[in-house]
Amino acid sequence: MNLASPFSLAVIAIVALSLLGLPVGHAMIAGSVLYLWLAGLDIGTAAEQLLNGMYTSYVLLAIPLFILAAEFMNSGSIMDRLLRFCNALVGRYRGGLAHVNVLQSIVFASMSGSALADAASSGKLMQILMTKDGKYTPSFAAALTAASAVIGPIIPPSIPLVLYALISDTSIGFLFLGGVIPGLLIGIAQMGLIAYTARKKNFPVEPPVPLRELPRVTWQAFPALLMPIILLGCLYGGITTPTEAAAAAAAYALLASFLIYRSLGVRDVYNSLLASARITISIGMLIAGALVFNYVITIERLPQTLGTLLTSYQLSPLGFLLMANVLLLILGCFLEGTTILLVIVPVLLPTAHAVGIDPVHFGIVAVVNIMLGLITPPYGLLLFMMMRIADVPLKDLVRDVMPFLAAMLGVLALITLVPDLVLFLPRLMGYKG
Amino acid sequence: MFCAFLIQIVFRYFSSFPVGWTTELTVITWLWLVLWGAAFVIKEKEEIRFDLLSAAFGRRTRIALGIVAALALLVLYAASLPATYKYVAFMKVEKTSYLKIRFDWLFSIYLVFLVAVLARYSWILWQLLRGRDVHAPDPTKASSAL
Numbered sequence: 332m333n334l335a336s337p338f339s340l341a342v343i344a345i346v347a348l349s350l351l352g353l354p355v356g357h358a359m360i361a362g363s364v365l366y367l368w369l370a371g372l373d374i375g376t377a378a379e380q381l382l383n384g385m386y387t388s389y390v391l392l393a394i395p396l397f398i399l400a401a402e403f404m405n406s407g408s409i410m411d412r413l414l415r416f417c418n419a420l421v422g423r424y425r426g427g428l429a430h431v432n433v434l435q436s437i438v439f440a441s442m443s444g445s446a447l448a449d450a451a452s453s454g455k456l457m458q459i460l461m462t463k464d465g466k467y468t469p470s471f472a473a474a475l476t477a478a479s480a481v482i483g484p485i486i487p488p489s490i491p492l493v494l495y496a497l498i499s500d501t502s503i504g505f506l507f508l509g510g511v512i513p514g515l516l517i518g519i520a521q522m523g524l525i526a527y528t529a530r531k532k533n534f535p536v537e538p539p540v541p542l543r544e545l546p547r548v549t550w551q552a553f554p555a556l557l558m559p560i561i562l563l564g565c566l567y568g569g570i571t572t573p574t575e576a577a578a579a580a581a582a583y584a585l586l587a588s589f590l591i592y593r594s595l596g597v598r599d600v601y602n603s604l605l606a607s608a609r610i611t612i613s614i615g616m617l618i619a620g621a622l623v624f625n626y627v628i629t630i631e632r633l634p635q636t637l638g639t640l641l642t643s644y645q646l647s648p649l650g651f652l653l654m655a656n657v658l659l660l661i662l663g664c665f666l667e668g669t670t671i672l673l674v675i676v677p678v679l680l681p682t683a684h685a686v687g688i689d690p691v692h693f694g695i696v697a698v699v700n701i702m703l704g705l706i707t708p709p710y711g712l713l714l715f716m717m718m719r720i721a722d723v724p725l726k727d728l729v730r731d732v733m734p735f736l737a738a739m740l741g742v743l744a745l746i747t748l749v750p751d752l753v754l755f756l757p758r759l760m761g762y763k764g
Numbered sequence: 765m766f767c768a769f770l771i772q773i774v775f776r777y778f779s780s781f782p783v784g785w786t787t788e789l790t791v792i793t794w795l796w797l798v799l800w801g802a803a804f805v806i807k808e809k810e811e812i813r814f815d816l817l818s819a820a821f822g823r824r825t826r827i828a829l830g831i832v833a834a835l836a837l838l839v840l841y842a843a844s845l846p847a848t849y850k851y852v853a854f855m856k857v858e859k860t861s862y863l864k865i866r867f868d869w870l871f872s873i874y875l876v877f878l879v880a881v882l883a884r885y886s887w888i889l890w891q892l893l894r895g896r897d898v899h900a901p902d903p904t905k906a907s908s909a910l
């Protein structure tokens with residue numbers, strides 16, 4: 332590809348501008364304007380694409396609603412009950428609290444679509460619990476919270492998967508289903524690793540919760556546990572669109588936290604609304620940028636160009652996937668995940684399509700890659716966040732997160748090589764791919 | 765801010781009913797919420813950005829890089845302003861299908877947004893030129909959609 336072509340210049344401009352510190356959404360709009368300008372097209376098209384795209388993207392409204400739902404569920408006493416529930420289930424095993432951390436992440440992942448929200452919500456509490464009486468080292472606890480938070484956006488709902496659905500024109504419902512097994516696999520891999528380390532290092536055991544207590548603890552956590560069921564039920568029962576399912580989940584979350592648990596006051600509800608409005612605006616700007624840039628990709632006829640290029644290279648689907656994995660992982664160490672998802676992945680997508688890779692499979696693999704980027708140094712947002720919450724040096728945190736990273740890379744390799752792990756559930760629900 | 769909040773409520777609770785006009789109302793509020801908010805509500809710190817490089821450099825380099833970025837944004841957004849105006853004005857021929865709002869009114873928020881961003885970045889540029897470090901990095905404050 333010609334480096335001086337308007338398109339390459341636009342991509343370079345977007346990456347450069349975001350590296351210079353511009354907000355990613357603005358960088359994408361500015362880069363696309365640059366493309367239209369250089370290519371001698373009507374610059375007004377940027378506005379047209381952005382406005383029409385946002386106006387017709389009813390399905391994207393699911394994102395603010397997912398954010399709101401998670402914000403409601405995030406209140407203290409609900410988290411408490413969920414933790415007690417997880418503790419009753421797995422606390423009795425060696426390394427109990429570490430298992431609780433992972434299980435809690437899996438449960439919360441089915442309510443929230445953001446890894447950073449997951450770490451921010453439970454990170455502090457987990458840190459205190461795990462380091463109390465010197466049970467675990469602070470850096471191990473922090474590393475584990477960072478690693479288990481990665482599961483958040485892989486198990487549905489998921490904000491990155493909605494963004495991927497936007498750029499790839501894939502069904503959100505099938506993408507969400509595709510994430511279930513890989514998300515659980517990552518959880519299992521982490522728990523396996525904990526079980527192994529726990530035996531070697533003789534991690535502490537939590538006082539077992541008597542089995543007759545289990546029904547009570549479950550009952551107390553039940554309204555919260557019901558939320559993912561409502562969400563998925565709405566979505567796959569064919570009752571509602573993803574957006575309406577998200578609205579139902581948000582409404583239910585409000586009901587549960589406000590009326591059933593009484594953990595939210597009117598003031599908190601107002602604050603939750605405000606907080607999610609702010610996050611919505613930031614993410615909305617990203618989406619706006621992605622809409623304009625996607626249009627650029629379309630008129631550049633990138634799919635056709637890359638298709639021809641690839642036939643000359645004779646790349647196998649597997650070869651391409653492995654290459655994409657390596658590329659995304661390396662980029663993930665240095666770039667912010669949303670930039671990769673909205674600028675790099677759209678450039679890879681046509682190729683994936685050309686060599687015959689299923690878009691749902693590719694989406695899950697790409698999102699898992701990008702999530703791992705959150706815990707790979709030097710630039711890993713989850714590492715930065717846990718560094719502050721736990722007040723541990725980055726060096727120790729990185730050392731302790733490495734085994735988990737290795738375990739997750741194993742899962743990534745597995746879902747790359749065995750597409751059926753991703754595609755089994757979507758196909759079960761009628762996905763034809 | 766309060767405005768954004770009200771819009772938010774409307775668009776949450778009406779979206780549960782799949783009737784035509786509510787769908788329309790929700791997407792309109794979504795469009796306005798994002799662009800209005802991005803123009804006036806969100807602070808620079810809350811934007812999703814990538815700050816590894818800017819955090820790694822010293823203050824002077826960071827200011828220089830900030831000036832380059834702000835200038836690039838100002839030039840490109842300003843360049844898109846006339847064509848954008850033409851497009852928005854042209855949309856007066858169409859109305860939304862349920863609420864009968866003229867599209868030029870509906871889409872005018874993008875012009876407001878462009879002008880506000882231009883104003884904001886002119887101000888940021890001015891601050892940077894005077895040697896103020898606007899983006900003093902805060903590596904612990906993670907802002908991302910992920």
